[in-house]
Amino acid sequence: VKGKKGYMVRAELSFDEVDIDEFVGLILPGGKGPEHIRNIPKVTEIVRRMHEAGKPIAAICHGPQILISANLLGGKRVTCYHGIRDDVKAAGAEYLDMEVVVDDKLVTSRVPDDLPYMMKEFIRLLK
Amino acid sequence: VKGKKGYMVRAELSFDEVDIDEFVGLILPGGKGPEHIRNIPKVTEIVRRMHEAGKPIAAICHGPQILISANLLGGKRVTCYHGIRDDVKAAGAEYLDMEVVVDDKLVTSRVPDDLPYMMKEFIRLLK
Numbered sequence: 119v120k121g122k123k124g125y126m127v128r129a130e131l132s133f134d135e136v137d138i139d140e141f142v143g144l145i146l147p148g149g150k151g152p153e154h155i156r157n158i159p160k161v162t163e164i165v166r167r168m169h170e171a172g173k174p175i176a177a178i179c180h181g182p183q184i185l186i187s188a189n190l191l192g193g194k195r196v197t198c199y200h201g202i203r204d205d206v207k208a209a210g211a212e213y214l215d216m217e218v219v220v221d222d223k224l225v226t227s228r229v230p231d232d233l234p235y236m237m238k239e240f241i242r243l244l245k
Numbered sequence: 246v247k248g249k250k251g252y253m254v255r256a257e258l259s260f261d262e263v264d265i266d267e268f269v270g271l272i273l274p275g276g277k278g279p280e281h282i283r284n285i286p287k288v289t290e291i292v293r294r295m296h297e298a299g300k301p302i303a304a305i306c307h308g309p310q311i312l313i314s315a316n317l318l319g320g321k322r323v324t325c326y327h328g329i330r331d332d333v334k335a336a337g338a339e340y341l342d343m344e345v346v347v348d349d350k351l352v353t354s355r356v357p358d359d360l361p362y363m364m365k366e367f368i369r370l371l372k
Contacts, residue, residue: 153328187331201280204314205329208336 122149133160143244144168148179148199156187166190169223174243176225176236182206185224195219196226249276260287270371271295275306275326283314293317296350301370303352303363309333312351322346323353 119127133155144165146152155161165188168175177185182198183205185191192210197219207213218227218235223243227236246254260282271292273279282288292315295302304312309325310332312318319337324346334340345354345362350370354363 153326156331157327183328183332186335199280200284201310202332204283205310205332205335208313208332210335 133158133164136160136164138164138167138171138173141168141173143174143176143240145240146175146177146181146184148177148181150180152180152183156184162188172223174223174225174240176227176240178227178232178236179229182226185209185226190224194224195221196224197228198226199228260285260291263287263291265291265294265298265300268295268300270301270303270367272367273302273304273308273311275304275308277307279307279310283311289315299350301350301352301367303354303367305354305359305363306356309353312336312353317351321351322348323351324355325353326355 119129121127146165161184165175165184169188169190175185177198179199180202182191182196183202185196186205186209191206194210195212195214196206197214197216198206203213215228217232218225218239220239225236225239225243227233246256248254273292288311292302292311296315296317302312304325306326307329309318309323310329312323313332313336318333321338322341323333323338324341324343325333330340342355344359345352345366347366347370352363352366352370354360
C-alpha cells in the first residue's frame with residue numbers, strides 16, 4: 119500500500135483473513151482509502167465486531183466514513199476531517215471541532231497534526 | 246479552476262456575487278471540489294435558494310456532498326459516486342445505482358460516463 123507521500127506499507131492480511139480475536143484495537147486511517155473500502159461488507163463487519171467486542175477503534179481524517187458505513191455513529195460524539203463534517207452529522211453523530219474526541223471506545227481526530235493526541239487516547243484505552 | 250486532467254475553467258463570479266435570479270439551473274460537479282466548498286454558508290444558501298425557487302439542480306459523483314450539506318436529501322431518490330453512497334443514505338435519501346436519477350427538480354448521476362444521461366434530463370427540466 120503506497121501512502122500519499124510515497125511511504126510504502128506491506129499489507130499482511132486480506133480482509134477475509136482477519137480474525138478479530140487476534141487484535142486488541144483498530145485504527146482507521148484517512149485519505150482516499152476509506153471511500154474505496156467502506157462498501158466492502160467484510161470491512162464494515164470487522165469494524166462492527168471490534169466495536170461489539172468492546173475494543174477501541176480510532177479513526178482520523180476520512181476514516182470516520184467507514185464508521186458511517188458500519189452504522190456506528192448514531193448518538194456518538196466525534197470529530198473528523200472538516201470536509202465530511204456534515205456526513206457524520208447526517209449519520210447521527212455530534213461533531214466537535216477538537217484535536218481528539220473520545221466517546222466510550224471510539225477515538226476520532228481531524229487531520230494528521232492531531233495524531234499525537236489521537237494516539238495518546240487510543241493507547242490509554244488499550245491499557 | 247484547474248480540472249483533474251488539467252483542463253482550465255475561468256471562474257467568472259465569486260460565490261458572494263451570485264444572484265440566483267440570473268440563473269435557470271445549477272450543476273454541481275464532483276471531484277475534490279465539493280468537500281472544499283460544502284462548508285461555506287454562501288454555497289449551501291445558493292443551492293437551497295435555487296431549490297426553493299423550483300430551478301433544476303444536477304449533481305454528479307461527489308457533487309451530492311453539497312446537497313447533504315444543504316439539507317436537501319431527506320426523502321429524495323438520488324444516485325452518486327459509490328464511495329459516498331452511505332452518506333446520502335445517512336442524509337435520508339434513497340440511493341439507486343442508475344446512470345441518472347430524477348426526483349422532482351433534482352438530477353443526480355454517479356460518474357463522468359453518466360454525463361450524457363444526466364445532461365439529457367437536466368436540459369429536459371430547463372425547457
